Amino acid sequence: MKCETLLTERRTGRRGQCLLGAGESGPAWRVVEGIVRLDLPVAFGDEPDEEHFVGIAYGGDLIGAEALMFGRYAYTATAVTPVVLEGWSQTAAKEPTALLYARFEHRMGEVLRLRVGKAPERIARLFTLAQAAGAEPPHLRLRDIAAITGLRIETVSRTLKAMEAGSLS
Numbered sequence: 001m002k003c004e005t006l007l008t009e010r011r012t013g014r015r016g017q018c019l020l021g022a023g024e025s026g027p028a029w030r031v032v033e034g035i036v037r038l039d040l041p042v043a044f045g046d047e048p049d050e051e052h053f054v055g056i057a058y059g060g061d062l063i064g065a066e067a068l069m070f071g072r073y074a075y076t077a078t079a080v081t082p083v084v085l086e087g088w089s090q091t092a093a094k095e096p097t098a099l100l101y102a103r104f105e106h107r108m109g110e111v112l113r114l115r116v117g118k119a120p121e122r123i124a125r126l127f128t129l130a131q132a133a134g135a136e137p138p139h140l141r142l143r144d145i146a147a148i149t150g151l152r153i154e155t156v157s158r159t160l161k162a163m164e165a166g167s168l169s
Contacts, residue, residue, distance in 0.1 A: 009087040013079040016141070020064050020077040022051075027067040027087050031057050034083030036064065037134050037144060038075040041077040051076055053147040055111050058133035061104055062088060080144045081135040119159040122149040 009062060011021050011029075020026065022041045035058045039051035040155045054075065057063050065088075066074045114125050126149055142160075 005012060011085045013083045013085065015079055015081055015139070017075065017079045019079060019083070019085065020075070021074045022074060022076045023102065025067055025072050025074055026064060028089070029063050029085040030088040031059060031061045031063060032084040032086055033134060034058065035080040035130060035135050036061075036063055036083055037080045037148065039078065039147075040075055053150075055108055056080070056129075056148060057104070058129075058135075060106060062101075065101075080148075081130070081133075108149045111148070114148055116138055119149070119151055119155050120163060122151065123156065123159055123163070 011019075013034075013127075020029070020034065022039075035056055037053065038055040039055060040054045041051050057077070063071050063077045063085075066072075087158075110129060112123055114129070116122070117125075123145060126140075126145060130136070142153050142156050145151070145160075146156045149156070151159075
């Protein structure tokens with residue numbers, strides 16, 4: 001997926017905006033605010049532009065760091081909520097690089113937890129995570145909720161309606 005090139009040191013993005021495109025080159029970024037969805041392009045199959053959800057990043061996480069080693073982004077990064085990013089380099093980092101990578105590994109564990117259990121539990125965990133990241137869960141798009149939790153859009157819609165009605169415990 002081709003994304004708009006990010007050339008500034010600090011950047012804002014709107015919900016649904018492609019921030020980094022898999023296969024493109026560019027700098028690493030630190031997420032200051034908001035939630036970013038990471039997708040891996042499918043190398044094989046009938047849909048050449050198809051991508052699969054692999055993770056999320058928010059407050060303090062790095063995105064695009066693989067480009068520092070391999071010259072290209074491995075993932076497509078899309079804003080799930082409005083985001084603020086700032087350029088990141090190892091030499092100017094305010095935190096030790098090992099801490100940033102450890103935080104990202106922890107985040108991947110959180111993502112795995114979002115994909116197991118009953119639909120209301122998965123969605124509730126995502127909403128808790130979104131609130132911790134400073135995002136408003138009602139503003140998340142159905143397709144993002146579905147991709148992140150591993151549920152079908154229809155299941156997410158039905159579950160949200162049942163949660164709003166209070167018919168789920």
